[in-house]
Amino acid sequence: MRPKLAPARSGAVVIERIDRWSVVPLALVASLLIGVGDFMTGVEVAFTLLYIFPIALGTWFRDRAFGNSLAVLSALLSVAGEIGWRLGHGMHLHPVSMLWNHGGSLGIFVLCVEVLRRLRVYVDGERQSRQLAVEQLRHAERLNVIGKLAAGVAHELGTPLNVIAHNAELVDAGQAPPELVHHCCRLIIDQSERMAAIIRQLLDFGRRGGSDRHTTDLGAVVESTVRLLEPLARKRHVELALSLPEEPIVLSVNHLELGQVLSNLALNAVQAMPKGGRSLVALRRDEERGRPVAVLSVSDEGTGIRPEDVPRVFDPFFTTKGVGEGTGLGLAVAYGIVADHGGRVSISTEWGRGSRFDVILPLEPSARATAP
Amino acid sequence: MGEEAIAERPTVPRRQPHVLIADDSTEQRWTLRLALSMMGFDVREAADGRELFWALEELSRVGGSEPSLVIADVYMPAYDGLEVLEAWRESMTGRAVILITAFPDAVVSRRAEALGADLLPKPFTLRAFSECVRSSLRRARAPS
Numbered sequence: 446m447r448p449k450l451a452p453a454r455s456g457a458v459v460i461e462r463i464d465r466w467s468v469v470p471l472a473l474v475a476s477l478l479i480g481v482g483d484f485m486t487g488v489e490v491a492f493t494l495l496y497i498f499p500i501a502l503g504t505w506f507r508d509r510a511f512g513n514s515l516a517v518l519s520a521l522l523s524v525a526g527e528i529g530w531r532l533g534h535g536m537h538l539h540p541v542s543m544l545w546n547h548g549g550s551l552g553i554f555v556l557c558v559e560v561l562r563r564l565r566v567y568v569d570g571e572r573q574s575r576q577l578a579v580e581q582l583r584h585a586e587r588l589n590v591i592g593k594l595a596a597g598v599a600h601e602l603g604t605p606l607n608v609i610a611h612n613a614e615l616v617d618a619g620q621a622p623p624e625l626v627h628h629c630c631r632l633i634i635d636q637s638e639r640m641a642a643i644i645r646q647l648l649d650f651g652r653r654g655g656s657d658r659h660t661t662d663l664g665a666v667v668e669s670t671v672r673l674l675e676p677l678a679r680k681r682h683v684e685l686a687l688s689l690p691e692e693p694i695v696l697s698v699n700h701l702e703l704g705q706v707l708s709n710l711a712l713n714a715v716q717a718m719p720k721g722g723r724s725l726v727a728l729r730r731d732e733e734r735g736r737p738v739a740v741l742s743v744s745d746e747g748t749g750i751r752p753e754d755v756p757r758v759f760d761p762f763f764t765t766k767g768v769g770e771g772t773g774l775g776l777a778v779a780y781g782i783v784a785d786h787g788g789r790v791s792i793s794t795e796w797g798r799g800s801r802f803d804v805i806l807p808l809e810p811s812a813r814a815t816a817p
Numbered sequence: 818m819g820e821e822a823i824a825e826r827p828t829v830p831r832r833q834p835h836v837l838i839a840d841d842s843t844e845q846r847w848t849l850r851l852a853l854s855m856m857g858f859d860v861r862e863a864a865d866g867r868e869l870f871w872a873l874e875e876l877s878r879v880g881g882s883e884p885s886l887v888i889a890d891v892y893m894p895a896y897d898g899l900e901v902l903e904a905w906r907e908s909m910t911g912r913a914v915i916l917i918t919a920f921p922d923a924v925v926s927r928r929a930e931a932l933g934a935d936l937l938p939k940p941f942t943l944r945a946f947s948e949c950v951r952s953s954l955r956r957a958r959a960p961s
Binding site: 596610 | 842844845847848849851852855892919920939940941942943944946
């Protein structure tokens with residue numbers, strides 16, 4: 446808490462100079478002094494503390510003005526209590542002793558109000574700054590993603606757009622040799638299709654979430670997806686091996702989305718082995734930190750991922766493949782879908798030896814019971 | 818592999834200025850090659866950063882004034898165009914260099930400027946391309 450530069454009252458200077466650290470020992474020392482005073486003069490200490498509780502609550506929830514009103518009210522009550530008690534017992538009133546006792550109480554009460562107010566301000570400030578930090582982080586992350594998307598879109602669409610425009614220009618200006626006009630047009634069509642495919646994938650990337658999920662046998666989804674991919678893998682001399690658990694693993698998922706995750710990972714594996722090889726798709730039940738999970742692994746004997754590329758493989762538009770082979774959206778889409786399902790994707794890779802992607806999905810405890 | 822690919826290209830007509838073009842998109846290379854040959858250039862191609870690297874390595878060994886123009890895409894697999902050109906900075910003196918990029922941010926612009934290269938942001942028209950080629954060559958031939 447900063448001291449004010451031009452205080453209106455000298456009392457305000459003292460109060461503003463008390464910060465949240467100095468106020469606590471001050472309050473302790475004052476309470477100790479009053480407590481000792483109470484004890485010496487035979488006043489019940491618990492009685493004073495009894496007033497503190499409502500004042501504290503009032504200050505915490507309704508702020509200083511309300512707490513101070515309660516403090517004054519409490520001091521007046523204790524004055525009235527003592528006057529009543531003394532008169533009831535036929536005792537004389539001692540103005541100086543009463544001023545000492547109840548003035549001290551009022552001081553304690555007001556100090557308590559100040560402690561609580563400062564604590565409250567501190568807690569609120571901390572909470573606010575944390576919220577602000579989280580928001581800033583989110584904003585930065587959003588900007589980062591948008592920036593990457595923009596760079597990716599610019600790069601992925603820039604080249605085919607260039608090819609389309611240039612070939613159209615060549616044909617239009619009659620510059621293209623007659624025997625090449627057909628090829629120019631073919632290029633225009635191909636590149637338009639490529640751009641359309643990229644846009645479709647971008648839409649897939651943005652359209653995730655909110656989809657309906659059903660209780661699904663994961664093994665069945667995995668098996669049907671692998672069957673679908675087999676012809677393509679065979680064409681590339683890749684053997685797609687499948688390993689399923691004996692007991693079915695049942696989970697509430699969107700089977701279309703999960704199929705897309707697997708096909709993106711499997712296609713990635715196939716493309717990682719330009720000379721062909723074997724890719725294993727395995728589904729198993731496991732435990733992670735004591736909780737049951739389903740693990741879907743896709744491993745390949747391909748090129749592996751360079752260590753410096755590992756943190757970026759799930760970034761949209763990050764690709765190490767040549768133009769036309771990958772847009773760099775497949776793994777980003779897969780990662781997003783898995784995250785939507787409350788899971789995560791982990792990578793283990795060795796440069797030159799191959800990679801393994803593990804999709805880890807949490808299983809509800811009830812999913813165990815559905816096994817026969 | 819890079820050396821072979823480049824050695825295969827015909828290098829017969831010495832009168833025409835040579836252009837070395839490095840881009841990972843086959844279609845883009847084909848189109849620019851067509852446009853450049855219409856403009857009277859003899860074109861050599863490199864399909865990625867590695868091929869560009871070997872082409873420039875050969876250039877630094879053999880010497881000579883050709884190619885008078887090197888056109889490279891910034892973002893390519895293996896090595897990016899900027900990296901390779903920076904590695905062979907010495908053999909770039911006296912030659913025109915055009916860098917093609919879809920994302921001409923401040924870093925790329927600064928590095929291109931340091932190389933003395935022209936930056937051509939994608940997408941561009943063929944007219945803009947041919948103007949850039951001519952002006953780059955003019956500047957390279959008449960050093961300040």
